[in-house]
Structure formats: structure tokens, C-alpha cells
Amino acid sequence: MNNIQTEQHQSPTPTRDSVEQAAGRMIGILNDSSIALLIGVGHQTGLFETLAALPAAGSDLIADAAGLNERYVREWLGGMTSAGFVDYQPDRGTYSLRPEFVPVVTGPGTENLARTLQYVPLMGEVAPKVAQAFRTGGGTSYDDYPRFHHIMASESAAVNDASLVETILPLTGCVDALRRGISVADIGCGEGHAMNLLAATFPASTFTGYDFSGEALAAASDEASAAGLSNVRFELQDVSRLETEEPFDLVTAFDAIHDQARPAEVLKNIRAALKPEGTFLMVDINASSRLEDNVELPWAAFLYTISTFHCMAVSLGQGGDGLGTVWGKQRATDMLLDAGFRAVEVKELEEDPFNAYYVARP
Template identity: 55%
Template sequence: MLREHTSTGSPRPDPTPDEAATRLLQVMNDGALSLLLALGHDTGLLRTLGDLPPSTSPQLADASGLDERYVREWLAGTVAGGIVCYDPAAGTYRLPAAAAAMLTGGGADNIARSTSMLGDLTAVLPRIRECFRTGGGTSYTDYPRFHAAMAAESAAVHDMALIPQILPMTNRAEELEAGIAVADIGCGRGHAVNLIAQRYPRSRVTGYDFQPEPLEAARAEAAQLGLDNVEFVCRDAAALDEPGRFDLVTAFDAIHDQARPAEVLTQIRRSLRAGGVFLMVDFQASSRLEENTGLPWGAYLYTVSLLHCMAVSLGQGGTGLGTGWGIQTATRMLGEAGFGQVAATTLEADPFNVYFRAQVRSG
């Protein structure tokens, strides 16, 4: 096993054979359990379990509209994995309240949704194996299910926190009410753009994404909401070329995917008027690997980067910055792009991310 480093920089001692065997068997077992949680999320079984009182396998299958034999095997695996509780005398299964809170909720802390997203990423494993040998990367079109899941996860956070908690970080509430020009970079399906435009009808909000398909969904949602103060533009953010147009720019988990992130940040800074604010959201991690060894989602972060974020950047001939670029590198790159003030903070409703507020120098 490779040596890992603690946050102090000291190498961990090599494990004993028993310790290595115990750890690796646990990894194998938990990896299998992760697939079961993904299936439970995708089929609705976890939500059904959370909603019902202790129930038998036939009752759960009937309530969820699923095949009983598959339900029973899934239940066996989740019981063996310590997630679902089983009463052998009654033949019933239940999901403990503490587990249900993290497996069925609509917030960012729904672990089952995250396991489902990881399962979706396995579709590109053959291509990633090839990239290990030949270099290169992947295309955004290789991930239809993953991007839909990412959009759903972001929407869950934004529905809960964008207006009451996230936007106030910009200190631009009064200006938004009065009417300012706002942009969202890497907007995807545009839910955040539409939420901002709906709440602040006097402001004009523009969403940018270089993939045309998600913008169709963004425009459809805007039309459904009857919004006339939004616009969605298909453009590479590295070629944004909107000097001095905006008062506020946002980017939600988008910069680390960019082929040319430094150029994107420079374009964002140029697009802001004097005193303008850039709110950038990205994964909460250190730029130093040794400081991420104790991060509860550290392995998940690097795996998502390997299978998606780094790979799509390299697939565009980019730098492959990756999900683990971290707070220190992000802060440095914002400064190099010309932002004079950079502050980072976290949000309880979004435990996996850090929020950077960067401001253009006035005058």
C-alpha cells in the first residue's frame, strides 16, 4: 500500500498485514454497498423505506412498484451493510431515522444521490482506462446521466439556499432589487439563473454555457416561469469578451472543469465593472494532498475529478485543473486574474463547497 501523509506532513506508518486486509476488505464491501445505495436512490426504494413503517419485502415491492425478488436481494445487501434494520421474527425491514435523513432528503447532504452520481460515472471507465495509456480525455456528451444528476443536486441546494443565504454573501441585495446586470458562468440547465431572475425582476441575468443542450432546458424553464429578464448564451467562457458589462458574476462548481481556467477568470474580471463582485463556488478542499487525507469526502472528490472534471478539461486540450485544485490555488488564481479582494467562507446548507467572494478594485 502507498504511504499517505497526515496534515502534519508526517508519513503514516505502514499497516500490518491484518490492518491492510481489514481495510481493503472494508473498501470492497463498502464499494458494493455504495452501488446498492445508488440503486435504492434511482428506484425510489430508499424513499419508500423512509416513508413506510416496518414492512415486509412484498409490501415494499408493492409500494414502490418494483419486482419483489430484486427488492428482497437489495434489502439483504443493505441489511448486511448495516444500513437497513431487519426484524427476523416479523420479517420486516425499516430505515432508521438517522440514516433516512441522509439518504432521502432534498438537500446537498443526500449521500444516496452522491452514490448514484458515482455509479453514473462508471459508464466512462473504458474510456478512462484508455486515457491512462494514451492521454487525452473525455467529452461532456459522454455523461448524460451524470450532468442531469449534478443539475438536480445543484437545484436542491439553490432551492433551499440561493436567495436567502448564498446571494447575501455578495453584499449586493439592494442593487439586485434596484436592477443590475448579472451573469452566471457554466450555467448548465440554468436553474440558478432563473431563480435569481424570478426573485429580482428588475435585474437582467445572463447564463453562459458552451454546451447547447442544457441551455434548451434552461430556456424552457424560463418560459415556464414567464421570465423576460433572462438570456442564455452558448459561448466558451474563455472567450466571454464582455468588458465592463456586469455588476455581479457567479460560477457554481464550474471553474475547475474549464479547459483554460486562468483565462476564464481573467475574462470574468474584465466583464465586471469597477467594484463588481464575483461569487465562485467550488469543492471544499486544500490544494495540498496531505491536508486532504482526513477529508471525509477526499477519495470521492479525487475520483469524480479523475472520471469527469479533470478528464473533460483534458479532453478539450485543457490544463486538467481538477476538482482538487483547492482553496489555496483558487485564491492565488483569483488574485492573478486581477481581483483585489478575495474572501472564502462555507455554508451549512452546502457542506461540500466553499464560497469565494472576489471583488474588482474600484477606480
């Protein structure tokens, strides 16, 4: 037995002040996590947009304008007032959304964080199953998250609409080739917006999206049909056993590697699906592989939480590796090299601080 095992572990006695601070932090978390649920409702019901469009108004007028039940709206307004999002004038009984909150809770842009906060109630839906997996191992299934694909698609569409063509694609050096006409595949394409956007922008190129969710692919095909696109198709495949007819010039994966059951196989399959002079663009979470480097990251706690409740859990639920959301740049680079890529560049974009952009060549 070594000394560490035999010594009695003695924690330093906390001071009264430090315990009070810890309790204060817990109360803050109680309030903030509760407000996350109200923000989710505000986002889903359009209440934020309604408030932003109205002058200071009573709950009956706000409920009417939003087409919602007044009693629920009044309680929601109480929570949002307590959280400091809404100003309440008691003498007139009116509520108004504070102007500085308008950009962060409304609109289609990347600054609307109410959309991102939808992950919190989504995680709550699987909490009992995840707690059980702490005891038994295993994990969850994608089917446990009925709203996941849609929330993910709306998050990634906001980034891609703002930056994919103008800022992200130039990182690959493939823009001229896309104009001339090349073949492109997207791995774990979800609801397919990235492929549809590129298909509309580069009509001379052809695009294929792969995913194993039939429901997500149906939404992808619907969007392509609605836009009248004939140069994009979506194929149901498990990419850990990817089979392609012809090699591609460009393969992309948008936040679709870290939750794979068998990420090493998927990266090897991508490498095999590329032409010798092809390019792989892997967009994945911007973090370090070392916990100690991540603690200062403003959203580190969120990343480890969503990993526990979704990304790691769905991988373990398939008997997979459970790589996790925070696999980090060092491990990602090593895995790309192990998969046979010889040159890997890692880039960061101001427009999307959540993600790192890997450009890898065979």
C-alpha cells in the same frame, strides 16, 4: 547520479497484523463500494421514500408500493439489510428502514447524501476510458456522462434552494442592488436553476446563463418558461472565448471553473465582462492546494476520485490544463489575482462545507 537513485529502496517488512488490517480495509471497501451502487438504485427508483413511508413490510408489499419487480427489490433489501440500513425480522419476513437513515437517503434537502452517491456509478461508466487515458494521456468528453448535468443540477439545486438567497448572496454585498435592478451573468450555468431562482426572487434584475451544453441549456430554458420568467435568458457560448454585449454588475460561477479546459482565460474573460465596480462570486471546492492539508478532510478521497474520473479528465480531454477538482484555495486565489482581480476574499459556509466562496472585485 545522486544517492537517492543509486540506493536500493527497502520497504519495512509489514507485520502480520498490519497486513490483516489492510485486507480488512479492502473487504470494507468491497462492501461499501458495492452498497454505493445499491444506494444509487434506491435513490433512482424511489425505494428509500417507499420504505420510509411504510411500516415494517414484506418485499412483495414494498415492491407493489414502489411499482417495482419483487425479485429485484428482495435482493436489494438483502444488500441494504447487510449494510445496516434496513432491519429485517426473519420470523415475519418484514423489512424497515432504520429511522436514522431516513434523513440521509430521502428528501430534497442537502442532507440527502444518496443523491451525492450517484457520482459513484456515474464514474464507473467511464472507468475503461479513464484507465486508457492513464496510458495515452487525453481524457473524456462531457458526452461520455449522459447523466452528469442532471445529477450536478440536482446537487447544486439542493444547496441553492436552501441557501442561495438567504445566505450565499449576502456574501457579495449585492442584495440591495439586486432588488433595485442590476445585470447578472452565470458562467457554466448547467441546467440554470441558480439563475432561475434569482430571476424569480429579483424581478427588477436581469440574468444571463452561459454554458456550452445545449442539452443543459434546454433544461434551463424549460424551467424558466415553466416559471413564466421574462428576465432570464440562456446563451450557448464557450466561456473560454466569452463575448458579451454589455458588462455585468455581478458574475457568478458555481463549481464551474475547476473543470474548465482553459481556466486562466475564463477568469480573465470574467474580469473583462465585469463593470469596474462589479463583483465576481466564484463557488468552488473547499480544499487546500496541498495534498498534505487535505488528507484529514472526510471526503478527500472522493474529491481526488471525481477529479480523476470527471473534472480533470474532461479538461484534459479537450487538450486543456487539467486543473482538477482539488486545485485548492491557494491556487484559486493566485489565479484570480493573475486574472486581474485586485481584492479576493475567501469565505466558508456551515450550510455548504464542500465549497469555498470567493468574492473577487476588479
